[in-house]
Amino acid sequence: STVTSTFNGKKGADGNYLVTLIPGDGIGPEIAESVKKIFAAAKRAQPYLGGVEGIESVERESGKEGVAAHSRDEKAPISWEEVDVTPILKDGKTVIPDRAIESVKKNTVALKGPLATPIGKGHVSLNLTLRRTFSLFANVRPCVSIQGFKTPYDNVNTVLIRENTEGEYSGIEHEIVDGVVQSIKLITYEASERVARYAFHYASENGRNKVTAVHKANIMKMSDGMFLTACRAVAKDYPNIAYDEDLLDRVCLRIAQDPSPYADRVMVMPNLYGDILSDLSAGLIGGLGLTPSGNIGKDASIFEAVHGSAPDIEGKGLANPTALLLSSLMMLRHMGLNEFADKIEKAALTTIAEGKAITRDLGGKAGTKEYTDAILAKLAKL
Amino acid sequence: RLPSKFGGKYTVTLVPGDGIGKEVADSVKEIFESLKVPVQWEQYDVSGETTGGDELFQQAMESLKRNKVGLKGILYTPIDQTGHNSWNVAMRQTLDIYASVVVCKSLPGFPTRHKDVDFAIIRENTEGEYSGLEHQSFPGVVESLKVSTRAKAERIARFAFDFAIKNDRKKVTCVHKANIMKLGDGLFLNTCKRVAEEEYGHTGIKFDSMIVDNTAMQLVSRPQQFDVMVMPNLYGNIVSNIGAALVGGPGVVPGCNFGREYALFEPGCRHVGKDIMGANKANPSAMILSSTMMLRHLGLESQANVIAAAVYDVIQEGKVRTADMRGSSSTSDFTKAVLDKVM
Numbered sequence A: 001s002t003v004t005s006t007f008n009g010k011k012g013a014d015g016n017y018l019v020t021l022i023p024g025d026g027i028g029p030e031i032a033e034s035v036k037k038i039f040a041a042a043k044r045a046q047p048y049l050g051g052v053e054g055i056e057s058v059e060r061e062s063g064k065e066g067v068a069a070h071s072r073d074e075k076a077p078i079s080w081e082e083v084d085v086t087p088i089l090k091d092g093k094t095v096i097p098d099r100a101i102e103s104v105k106k107n108t109v110a111l112k113g114p115l116a117t118p119i120g121k122g123h124v125s126l127n128l129t130l131r132r133t134f135s136l137f138a139n140v141r142p143c144v145s146i147q148g149f150k151t152p153y154d155n156v157n158t159v160l161i162r163e164n165t166e167g168e169y170s171g172i173e174h175e176i177v178d179g180v181v182q183s184i185k186l187i188t189y190e191a192s193e194r195v196a197r198y199a200f201h202y203a204s205e206n207g208r209n210k211v212t213a214v215h216k217a218n219i220m221k222m223s224d225g226m227f228l229t230a231c232r233a234v235a236k237d238y239p240n241i242a243y244d245e246d247l248l249d250r251v252c253l254r255i256a257q258d259p260s261p262y263a264d265r266v267m268v269m270p271n272l273y274g275d276i277l278s279d280l281s282a283g284l285i286g287g288l289g290l291t292p293s294g295n296i297g298k299d300a301s302i303f304e305a306v307h308g309s310a311p312d313i314e315g316k317g318l319a320n321p322t323a324l325l326l327s328s329l330m331m332l333r334h335m336g337l338n339e340f341a342d343k344i345e346k347a348a349l350t351t352i353a354e355g356k357a358i359t360r361d362l363g364g365k366a367g368t369k370e371y372t373d374a375i376l377a378k379l380a381k382l
Numbered sequence B: 001r002l003p004s005k006f007g008g009k010y011t012v013t014l015v016p017g018d019g020i021g022k023e024v025a026d027s028v029k030e031i032f033e034s035l036k037v038p039v040q041w042e043q044y045d046v047s048g049e050t051t052g053g054d055e056l057f058q059q060a061m062e063s064l065k066r067n068k069v070g071l072k073g074i075l076y077t078p079i080d081q082t083g084h085n086s087w088n089v090a091m092r093q094t095l096d097i098y099a100s101v102v103v104c105k106s107l108p109g110f111p112t113r114h115k116d117v118d119f120a121i122i123r124e125n126t127e128g129e130y131s132g133l134e135h136q137s138f139p140g141v142v143e144s145l146k147v148s149t150r151a152k153a154e155r156i157a158r159f160a161f162d163f164a165i166k167n168d169r170k171k172v173t174c175v176h177k178a179n180i181m182k183l184g185d186g187l188f189l190n191t192c193k194r195v196a197e198e199e200y201g202h203t204g205i206k207f208d209s210m211i212v213d214n215t216a217m218q219l220v221s222r223p224q225q226f227d228v229m230v231m232p233n234l235y236g237n238i239v240s241n242i243g244a245a246l247v248g249g250p251g252v253v254p255g256c257n258f259g260r261e262y263a264l265f266e267p268g269c270r271h272v273g274k275d276i277m278g279a280n281k282a283n284p285s286a287m288i289l290s291s292t293m294m295l296r297h298l299g300l301e302s303q304a305n306v307i308a309a310a311v312y313d314v315i316q317e318g319k320v321r322t323a324d325m326r327g328s329s330s331t332s333d334f335t336k337a338v339l340d341k342v343m
């Protein structure tokens, strides 16, 4: 398959997939702890032996993983390999420690908490370094309204896939003469093609039957035009997925008026448009505290919460782990472990919807621990 | 510079544009006629859809250069590479109408998801990503140039502050992506900062800045925080569409473009509206309100106020509303309702 990003990791001797965990800075370790607890408690759905439905689902699972699912105690088959990515100096350059890189390379999947980017010390952003190191070419951002957390928009269910390596982020700029700057937006067929291919792949894997390319090719005829050419070519390989195109301005207008029509599709777009539209979508569901994301790469895929390290509440046990948890569910689905993802998702979302043990950023009074415990209690009953 | 009157009338270039342009321009024409507004139109039915429109487009440009003032709808731009470049952009660049002004304000009587929205978008209209400079340096590799100049950043920053002073607004927010485009957007941001401090520091108008992706998020969650916003071209396109969505859509938000010599008035969020073209469904408010901004520019203050007030009254009463405002009235019904108010 040309989808280089398809997960094909192997289970270890303990029957688990090894996944790199980068807890990150600030509130990172606290929210990572919460995710670990929840994973440890998430068990495979009990096979319902009395009916066809249950048996079918057991077979499907076992087919996928090559392990028969008899035990009702089988835990989410994940073992964590925790690494630290605090940058070190090597030959005068800041780099990520080799051990962290090796771990992600070997496991090909990682879950990552927020990283504080040190300002003004000549550091390249760590996020950027990770992106470059593992050719993380596509950024996936689903935004789904969270029941129990009211915003002016209540029917959001969007998926946006952003080209992550070039475009306006090429970093090629120069001052031609004093006061005149040229910034180059670089669009290549290759990068456009691979992100388009991932968008179609994601759509077909996730039950969405339409891909919309978002562009501004009326103005940037050649660059965005090439992006569209690549999308159209890939669309031919996916006859079961409808394909259309829409202008960036029209999408901004329509999504901010009423996001519900976008629930049927995956949107794919060049870097800057994706950056802006994905934050817009996050705004619709109440901000970055609840939005997960995945960085899909050629050599590895890294799933992460979109929010920052929130140093103001670090160590106080107040952080909301939902965004990281939702990111970890994207990771499970990326690995084909949908059943576990669905279950944890249900436990978390009903906990939020009930509103009895939610964190302060959602208007509740609970700390990280109470919220996590509430999810664990729900999981035990599922 | 103000255009001059001949025979007691101002001559104004009118380019209705594609899509719903004709219908909403007709609405303006009808209202002006009934009120005996001293404006004489020089109308050019340019279309970006048909081939061979170039000549008529050039004539329209000549007319604009003569008259210095115009009212326009939106011209269609083909997205394929063989098609012509945007004439909308060409007009703004040729006439150097560098400042686009779009005001997004909640309409009394028409509640939307967000209350009390009231901000102005001042958008650089002539450079940035809209430079049109692109080339394929190698098969499969395209470079698109975004051009940022200090001179243009300076004049748009001054325009924004002058606008704030004139309209009694308190804060100017520069929207940018200088963390990524360090030189290009950096130049824009730093120039705005310098103009704010050195030239407008004494005015008491506050200055701050916000990264464009965060701006998009803030707009849909807490739009009340914005007052005057100043930004490069592409971000203006995005922000004006989000802004319009917050207050009622492309049918209600007016806009205009100013330069040193010329002024061109057009609906604020620039959509052709092909899907409802010819159906007598379009909301003419954005076009009518744009035309009242034009009347103010011509010094025809009282007629401008009468017409604008009538539009807002009809909207507030809510009896006659077009489909985009959840109503079922036609373009002509709406026009008639406005006329009933002003006559």
Ligand SMILES: Nc1ncnc2c1ncn2[C@@H]1O[C@H](COP(=O)(O)OP(=O)(O)OP(=O)(O)O)[C@@H](O)[C@H]1O
Binding pocket: A026, A027, A114, A115, A116, A117, A289, A307, A308, A309, A310, A311, A312, A313, A318, A319, A320, A321, A322, A323, A359, A361
């Ligand atoms: N997971 C969370 N749970 C609770 N509050 C949060 C969470 N994430 C962010 N916040 C709140 O939102 C505010 C902004 O968050 P953000 O994470 O961006 O902090 P930051 O100071 O920008 O960190 P960084 O510089 O690392 O990005 C913080 O002050 C914090 O109180």
Ligand SMILES: Nc1ncnc2c1ncn2[C@@H]1O[C@H](COP(=O)(O)OP(=O)(O)OP(=O)(O)O)[C@@H](O)[C@H]1O
Binding pocket: A250, B019, B020, B024, B076, B250, B251, B252, B271, B272, B273, B274, B275, B276, B281, B282, B283, B284, B286, B324
């Ligand atoms: N004056 C208006 N009144 C009501 N709706 C409008 C008005 N202007 C634009 N719209 C609506 O805004 C939306 C966006 O307009 P836009 O022109 O981008 O779409 P379009 O007509 O489908 O495509 P194109 O731009 O290619 O003609 C459309 O649904 C259009 O009907």
Ligand SMILES: [Mg+2]
Binding pocket: A275, A276, A279, B213, B214
């Ligand atoms: Mg962003």
Ligand SMILES: [Mg+2]
Binding pocket: A307, A308, A309
């Ligand atoms: Mg932050």
